[in-house]
Amino acid sequence: MPYLQFDTDFEILDAAAAGFERAVAELYAEQMDADTSYTAVAIRDDLSIHLGRAEDERTVVLKADIRRGRTDERKRNLALAIMDLVAASFNVPAENQKVVFTEHDGNQMMGSDRVGEDWSETE
Incomplete structure (x- = not known):
């Protein structure tokens, strides 16, 4: 039952957000051995971020x-996969x-x- 909250300092159009959120849910399920039915993904855009x-x-x-229990390796693989997805979707360099x-x-x-x-x- 993960909750994945993306904060961005740029605007994301609704259509792009919906497709990205679905892609993140699928990626999470694949990388973390989970089901997408309980995965929540939110985008809060156009914020001030340092x-x-x-x-x-x-x-x-x-x-x-x-949920607690995933290995550090599994979490690292997910983080890198999501960073790749963000870079491809929104042209955000990894260092950002x-x-x-x-x-x-x-529980x-x-x-x-x-x-x-x-x-x-x-x-």
């Missing part, structure tokens, strides 16, 4: 709230991107029909 190493170009920060993971116990992530469970490789 990222120390960023050049004077577009900037994107992803805050990824995920940041991904921050916050991990939660499964801290809830939908109207269920309370999440802890994630495990055998899920």
Whole structure:
């Protein structure tokens, strides 16, 4: 039941946002061995963002709230794959991107029909 929040310092048109959000959900499911039905993706655009190493170009920060249990390697692979998707979709250089993971116990992530469970490789 991840919640992936993208903050950008540039505007993203609704049609581009919808396609990007679906692509992120699919990428998350693939990389994190999950299902897209509970994946939430949001874009908050045209914000003021400061990222120390960023050049004077577009900037994107992803805050990824995920269930605890994935390996560092799995999280790193997801972060790099998402950075590649952001670069291809919105022409944002890698040095102008940041991904921050916050991990939660499964029961801290809830939908109207269920309370999440802890994630495990055998899920």
